[in-house]
């Protein structure tokens with residue numbers, strides 16, 4: 001499946017990156033940076049559904065989503081339109097992102113910035129901190145239990161928040177067992193790319209919403225979807241494609257969350 005292909009590519013990329021930029025250099029690069037912003041308080045707004053607005057040029061399932069891609073312009077518009085946090089794809093081959101996008105995005109906004117990538121090695125946690133990330137994505141399906149625990153611990157030590165992504169009940173129990181505080185329920189099946197919001201609705205009942213912050217990810221297209229998630233007590237929606245496909249992504253976000261207007 002696609003995840004295996006992405007991970008194989010990531011391992012090769014990592015090997016070369018580690019030669020070019022040794023870990024101690026990365027650690028030095030992080031010195032003097034301001035402390036990361038915590039993600040959970042920004043996306044837990046009582047009675048409201050927060051939006052983590054995602055910027056990406058392309059995806060493996062849909063190809064190019066945004067031709068003249070300018071992540072800095074997009075995220076500035078997202079912040080203005082009321083986004084609670086930003087997600088930025090830094091994966092290069094399949095999503096046409098770049099680590100530099102994270103640096104630029106972080107400088108452009110005051111809300112927390114999540115690095116969306118395929119993190120499988122402690123090196124990438126140090127790298128995320130050096131690039132200025134506030135939070136990282138950890139995909140349970142891509143990690144052994146030991147690695148998930150190690151990466152969560154390291155991220156915490158460096159002050160980074162973790163969004164721990166699950167798609168099944170089994171992955172959810174694993175995430176909770178390893179102390180995840182922010183759970184991302186991915187509605188997308190990575191075998192066939194089909195998105196279905198009922199993945200969120202089925203898993204959310206197994207989570208104590210007073211203790212855990214829940215983010216519903218992928219395939220969220222319109223105000224109706226946002227309302228259904230809000231009614232079920234989801235704290236935040238992570239939305240990418242539906243926003244970056246808009247000529248004005250900020251306007252897209254306003255339309256998605258304006259419950260007074262029709263549509």
Ligand SMILES: O=P(O)(O)OC[C@@H](O)[C@@H](O)c1c[nH]c2ccccc12
Nearest residue numbers: 186217218219220238239240241242
């Ligand atoms: O573009 P969408 O359908 O709104 O989905 C956003 C986000 O959930 C999706 O990009 C995503 C979810 N998990 C990931 C893991 C890696 C890369 C990307 C993702």
